[in-house]
Amino acid sequence: MLELVTLPPAFGMRNVSPFCLKAEMLLTDLELDFTLREEPDPRKAPKGKLPFLIDDGQIVADSELITEHLNGLTQGRVYAGLSATDKSRGVALTRLAEDHLYWIMVASRWLDEKWFPNVVSGFFGIAPAPLRPLVAGMARRQVRQTYHLHGLGRHTPEEQRGFAQRDLQALQDAAPADGFLFAAVPSVYDFCVAGMMAGIFDNQPATWLTHLAVPYTRLRDYTDRVQAHVGVFGREPRSL
Ligand SMILES: N[C@@H](CCC(=O)N[C@@H](CS)C(=O)NCC(=O)O)C(=O)O
Secondary structure (H helix, E strand, O other), X not given: OEEEEEOOOEOOEOOOOHHHHHHHHHHHHOOOOXXXXXXXXXXXXXXXXXXXEEEOOEEEEXXXXXXXXXXXXXXXXXXXXXXXXXXXXXXXXXXHHHHHHHHHHHHHHHOOOOOHHHHHHHHOOOOOHHHHHHHHHHHHHHHHHHHHHHOHHHOOHHHHHHHHHHHHHHHHHHOOOOOOOOOOOOOHHHHHHHHHHHHXXXXXXXXXXXXXXXXXXXXXXXXXXXXXXXXXXOEXXXXX
């Protein structure tokens, strides 16, 4: 029995986390029998981050480790048909999306004064109302510190927009006009890119990064194509 533990819906997204969405897409694509469980407090996750997978009592925390675990479980089906070059490009795109663009997405939600109230209501609804601003404010300080340590947080807003545009352009140039990154069917690397971009394109209300992504229409089409192929969407069904 497989159970995927993810963040609950927020910001108009049924699955608000790109990492959780990637794992859900992969499990679905592999036609594995699994259930989804929502955990609003990532501190309760084994490594303090979501998603994690429970496979008959065995806990696998981190979407990439989940990918490796599922590859073992399916006798190598996750990477079947991918050449070493495909994999090297896939890993590079994954790092771009998950270790660079992701942090700009986080900043666009958490560190924008105008947008932050959505974080408070979307992520801290479980905290008692009087404590909510305090708890959210403490979490926000950690996000600010992490963004600074990453390095991106040291740049001006205009420079951050430039970094984001170069990331978006690179993803758009990698994404084909038809089909998927490496084959006629999507792979885990498509789930990674589309999972990340779904959270940027479909975030509601729009963040400054959502607005910045609007001109990247080929990337938008590709993101929708991947989600439609696997039948797993980040956004709420009512806005499909
Ligand atoms: N490398 C991890 C990243 C997971 C991650 O950053 N998850 C976010 C949600 S999108 C989280 O749980 N953040 C909570 C925190 O950092 O406190 C993976 O691939 O699973």
